[in-house]
Amino acid sequence: MKTFIDQIDYAVKNWWMSLLVGILYIIIAIYLMFAPLASYIVLSILFSISMFVSGLLEIAFAFSNKKIISSWGWYLTGGIVDLILGILLMANPGLSMSVLPFILAFWLMFRGFSAAGYSLDLKRYGTQNWGWYMAFGILAILCSIGIIWQPGAGAFTLVYLIAYALLIIGIFRVMLGIELKSLHKKNKEMREKE
Numbered sequence: 001m002k003t004f005i006d007q008i009d010y011a012v013k014n015w016w017m018s019l020l021v022g023i024l025y026i027i028i029a030i031y032l033m034f035a036p037l038a039s040y041i042v043l044s045i046l047f048s049i050s051m052f053v054s055g056l057l058e059i060a061f062a063f064s065n066k067k068i069i070s071s072w073g074w075y076l077t078g079g080i081v082d083l084i085l086g087i088l089l090m091a092n093p094g095l096s097m098s099v100l101p102f103i104l105a106f107w108l109m110f111r112g113f114s115a116a117g118y119s120l121d122l123k124r125y126g127t128q129n130w131g132w133y134m135a136f137g138i139l140a141i142l143c144s145i146g147i148i149w150q151p152g153a154g155a156f157t158l159v160y161l162i163a164y165a166l167l168i169i170g171i172f173r174v175m176l177g178i179e180l181k182s183l184h185k186k187n188k189e190m191r192e193k194e
Contacts, residue, residue, distance in 0.1 A: 013184065015180035015181040015184055019173070019177030019181075021054050021058065024054065025054075026166075028163075029170055031046070032160075032162060047104065048087075049086065051089065052086025052087065052090060054082045055081070055083025055086055059079035059083065061075055061079070062076035062079055071121055078110070078111070102148065104147060104162055105144045106148075107144075108141075108143055108169070109144035109145070111140055112141035112143075112144060112169075113137065115137030115172050118137075119131070119134040133179075136172035136175075139165075139168045140168050140172075143168065
């Protein structure tokens with residue numbers, strides 16, 4: 001039977017996947033901030049590629065931690081949602097401007113709730129900064145509500161709302177990756193002392 005320390009080590013061995021997903025979201029957010037009038041086709045292509053890659057990485061993370069993380073199903077569900085969205089958007093690059101804001105808003109809302117769930121997992125592992133992760137999840141949910149509430153807002157406003165929400169989720173994922181790496185390091189130190 002595995003000890004708690006063995007379980008943490010196994011659960012956080014793929015910390016870098018969260019870090020990569022976060023960096024991808026931050027890059028896309030910065031691009032959107034500096035090119036706010038980019039066409040929705042470009043936004044759709046960038047978004048679809050990021051969803052596809054994010055889905056693949058999150059599915060891999062979920063399966064590699066299936067036996068240890070009790071909420072691995074949420075990671076898997078998030079990865080499947082991202083993968084399906086990525087495929088659908090890549091197959092339809094000319095997605096209508098009226099539908100894209102709703103897809104993005106519901107994706108951001110799901111991601112916000114996932115972030116809140118991840119923060120509770122971190123709290124169970126004894127992470128002191130779990131409240132920051134919860135705050136990022138709540139911010140993402142609020143951004144998604146803003147997009148749903150005003151889907152007809154000008155492209156300029158919508159692009160900035162999406163950029164800010166992606167930046168929030170990206171920062172959350174980078175912080176999560178760093179926190180998981182820290183837990184992994186602490187676990188190694190504890191093993192060496194044994």
